[in-house]
Amino acid sequence: MSSRETILKAISNNRSALIPLENADIAIASNSDNLLEKFTAVLTSIGGQVEVIESIDPVNDYLYKIAGKDNRIVNVFLGDVVGNTTEAGELENVFVACIAGGIAVAENGAVWVDESMMVNRMLPFICQHLVLVIKDGNLVANMHEAYGKIDTVATGYGVFIAGPSKTADIEQSLVIGAHGPRSLKVFIM
Amino acid sequence: MSTINHAKASEKFIQDEPRTDWHDETLWFVRQKRDKAAHQIPDWESLRDSASNIKDHTLSNLDAYLTQFEKKATQNNIKVHWAADAKEHNEIIYSIIRDNNIKKVVKSKSMLTEECHLNPYLLERGIDVVDTDLGERIVQFREEAPSHIVLPAIHLKKEDVSNTFHQHLGTEKGNYDPQYLTEAARNHLREKFVHSQLAITGVNFAIAETGAIVVCTNEGNADLGVHAADIHVACMGIEKIIPSTQHLAVFLRLLARSATGQPITTYSSHFNKPGTGKQMHIVLVDNGRTKQLANPDFKNSLKCIRCAACFNTCPVYRRSGGHSYHTAVAGPIGAILSPNLDREANADLPFASTLCGSCTNVCPVKIDIHQQLWKWRQTLMKEGYGGASKKLSMQAMAMVLSKPALYRFLGSAGRLTMRLFPWLLNNKKFNPWYKQRDMPAAPKQSFRDWYKNNKA
Numbered sequence: 215m216s217s218r219e220t221i222l223k224a225i226s227n228n229r230s231a232l233i234p235l236e237n238a239d240i241a242i243a244s245n246s247d248n249l250l251e252k253f254t255a256v257l258t259s260i261g262g263q264v265e266v267i268e269s270i271d272p273v274n275d276y277l278y279k280i281a282g283k284d285n286r287i288v289n290v291f292l293g294d295v296v297g298n299t300t301e302a303g304e305l306e307n308v309f310v311a312c313i314a315g316g317i318a319v320a321e322n323g324a325v326w327v328d329e330s331m332m333v334n335r336m337l338p339f340i341c342q343h344l345v346l347v348i349k350d351g352n353l354v355a356n357m358h359e360a361y362g363k364i365d366t367v368a369t370g371y372g373v374f375i376a377g378p379s380k381t382a383d384i385e386q387s388l389v390i391g392a393h394g395p396r397s398l399k400v401f402i403m
Numbered sequence: 404m405s406t407i408n409h410a411k412a413s414e415k416f417i418q419d420e421p422r423t424d425w426h427d428e429t430l431w432f433v434r435q436k437r438d439k440a441a442h443q444i445p446d447w448e449s450l451r452d453s454a455s456n457i458k459d460h461t462l463s464n465l466d467a468y469l470t471q472f473e474k475k476a477t478q479n480n481i482k483v484h485w486a487a488d489a490k491e492h493n494e495i496i497y498s499i500i501r502d503n504n505i506k507k508v509v510k511s512k513s514m515l516t517e518e519c520h521l522n523p524y525l526l527e528r529g530i531d532v533v534d535t536d537l538g539e540r541i542v543q544f545r546e547e548a549p550s551h552i553v554l555p556a557i558h559l560k561k562e563d564v565s566n567t568f569h570q571h572l573g574t575e576k577g578n579y580d581p582q583y584l585t586e587a588a589r590n591h592l593r594e595k596f597v598h599s600q601l602a603i604t605g606v607n608f609a610i611a612e613t614g615a616i617v618v619c620t621n622e623g624n625a626d627l628g629v630h631a632a633d634i635h636v637a638c639m640g641i642e643k644i645i646p647s648t649q650h651l652a653v654f655l656r657l658l659a660r661s662a663t664g665q666p667i668t669t670y671s672s673h674f675n676k677p678g679t680g681k682q683m684h685i686v687l688v689d690n691g692r693t694k695q696l697a698n699p700d701f702k703n704s705l706k707c708i709r710c711a712a713c714f715n716t717c718p719v720y721r722r723s724g725g726h727s728y729h730t731a732v733a734g735p736i737g738a739i740l741s742p743n744l745d746r747e748a749n750a751d752l753p754f755a756s757t758l759c760g761s762c763t764n765v766c767p768v769k770i771d772i773h774q775q776l777w778k779w780r781q782t783l784m785k786e787g788y789g790g791a792s793k794k795l796s797m798q799a800m801a802m803v804l805s806k807p808a809l810y811r812f813l814g815s816a817g818r819l820t821m822r823l824f825p826w827l828l829n830n831k832k833f834n835p836w837y838k839q840r841d842m843p844a845a846p847k848q849s850f851r852d853w854y855k856n857n858k859a
Contacts, residue, residue, distance in 0.1 A: 218485040232460075256666055324671070371675060374670070
C-alpha cells in the first residue's frame with residue numbers, strides 16, 4: 215500500500231463521527247464606520263505610512279523624492295514592467311517599486327496584491343521601498359469582508375501586505391527592514 | 404525514562420538568574436501584547452469558538468478534505484507527495500533536490516522540518532540548507548535548535564548574537580546594536596536568496612476548496628526564497644487543512660494577535676500555482692498524526708495553529724526555556740504532542756507544568772491543553788513511564804491523605820521542623836524544591852486549628 219493509501223485509511227479508521235461545520239460568519243458582525251481612519255491608525259502603528267490623494271502627482275513626487283536621481287524606480291502602476299525575470303542583477307537594484315493594490319482591510323492595515331498587479335512575484339519583496347496605490351472604495355472592515363470580495367485564486371499568487379518587512383528576533387527589539395522593503399507607503403485615491 | 408529530562412535540563416537554564424528573569428519578563432510582555440490585541444476585537448470569543456469548530460469539523464472529515472486538496476492542487480500544476488513518517492518526508496525532499504541537480508537550498512520557518520530533522524539529514528548528503536528566518540539563522544550558526552516556535556532565538560541576548568555574527572559574518576566585535584546586526588543578516592541572506600535554486604517553506608493553512616497554501620511571515624523571507632528559486636517545496640502536517648478560503652478570515656484574525664499581539668503578520672502569502680516555468684511541490688506528512696487522531700483524549704491537540712500563545716503565558720516555559728523541553732515543539736502544546744511521537748523520550752514533559760490552565764485560556768483554537776497534560780500524566784504512569792520516585796511519593800501521599808490523624812500529625816511535625824530545624828529543608832541535597840527558591844515562613848498553626856479557634 216502506498217503512503218497515500220495508508221494515511222487515508224488510518225484517518226478513516228481513526229476519525230470521529232462527522233462534526234457539523236457551523237456558519238462562521240453569523241456571529242461575526244462587521245462595523246464599517248470610519249474605515250479610512252481605522253486603516254490609517256492601524257497601518258501607522260505597524261510601521262506603514264498612509265496618504266490620501268486626489269491625483270497621481272503626489273505619488274510621482276514621492277517616488278522621485280525617495281529614489282533620488284540615481285536609484286531605479288519601477289512603477290508598475292504607470293506601466294513600467296520588469297517582466298518575469300528572477301535574475302538577481304535585474305531585480306536587486308530596484309530601489310522603489312510602485313504597485314496598484316486591491317482590497318485593503320481597516321482592522322489590520324493589510325492590502326491585497328496579486329500577481330496581475332505586481333507582474334513579477336519578486337518585486338514587492340526585493341525592492342528597498344514599496345509604494346501601493348489603492349482606491350478609497352477598496353477599504354473593507356475586516357478579513358471576512360475582504361475574502362468575500364477577493365478571488366484569491368484569480369491568479370497564481372497573491373499576498374496581503376501589512377507594513378514594511380520587520381523582525382524582532384534579536385532580544386525582541388523591533389527592527390524595520392528585515393529582508394524585504396524598509397518602508398511601505400500606501401496612497402489612497 | 405528519557406535520557407534528558409525537563410527538570411534536569413532546566414537546571415542549566417536557570418543558573419543565570421538575571422537571564423532567567425529577562426526571559427520570563429520578555430515572554431510575559433509578549434503575552435500582555437496578545438491580551439491587548441485580543442481585547443480590541445469585540446468578537447474575539449466568537450472567533451475562538453469558530454476556529455475551534457472549523458478545526459473539529461475538519462479533523463472529523465480529514466480524509467475527504469485531503470483528497471479534495473490533492474485534486475485541486477494537482478489541477479493547479481502542483482505535485483502532491485504523501486509521507487507516512489519523518490524518514491519518508493526527508494527522502495522525498497532529497498529526491499527532488501537530487502533529481503533536479505540542486506546545490507543551493509534556502510528554507511523559511513517550518514517546525515515540521517525541525518520535527519523531521521531535515522537539516523542534518525540533508526547535510527549528511529552534502530546539502531547545506533540555509534535557514535532564512537533571522538532567529539533561525541542565528542541558532543543555525545550556533546548549531547542549536549530553536550527554543551520557541553515563533554521566536555526561535557528568544558533564549559539569546561544581543562551580546563550572544565553579536566558574538567555569533569562576528570564569528571560567521573565578520574561583524575564588528577562588541578557591536579550589540581540589533582539594527583546593525585539585522586542589517587548584516589539582511590545583506591548576508593539577500594545574497595543567499597538571489598542565488599537559491601530551491602526554497603523550502605512550511606505551511607500555515609492549506610485550503611481544500613482551492614488547493615492553495617498560505618504562509619505567514621514578518622520578514623518576507625518565505626517569499627524572497629520561493630520567488631527567487633526555480634522549485635518551491637512546501638511541507639505540511641496533514642492537520643493544516645481548512646475547508647475553504649472564507650475560513651482563512653477566522654484564522655488570520657486570530658493567529659498573529661495570539662502570537663505576538665500584531666493585528667496580522669506583515670505578509671500572508673497565498674500560493675496557488677507555480678510561477679511560469681517553475682515547479683511547486685507539497686509534502687503531506689503524517690508522522691504520528693493519524694495515531695493522535697485515534698485517541699479521543701488527545702486528538703484535539705491536532706487543532707493547533709502554532710501561535711505559541713501557550714508558551715508565552717506558561718510559568719514553567721518562561722522560567723525553564725525552550726531547550727529544556729528537548730523536542731522541536733516546546734511549551735505546553737509540545738508537552739501534549741511529543742509523548743505521542745515517542746513515549747519513552749518525552750514522558751517527562753507532561754509533568755513540566757503547574758496545571759494552572761493559562762495555556763487553555765489563551766489558546767485561539769480552544770485546545771484543552773492543561774486537561775490533556777493531566778490525562779497524559781495518568782496514561783504515562785499507568786504505562787510505567789513515570790519513574791519509581793514519582794510512583795513512591797504518590798503512594799505515600801495517597802496513604803497520608805486517606806488517614807486524617809496521620810495527616811494532622813505530619814502537618815504539625817512539618818511546621819515544627821521548618822521553625823526549629825530550617826537547615827533540614829533549606830538544603831538542596833535533601834530538598835530539590837529549595838533549588839532557586841526560598842522556603843516560606845512556617846505558620847504557627849494549621850488551617851484546621853485556626854478555623855476551630857476562630858469559628859464564631
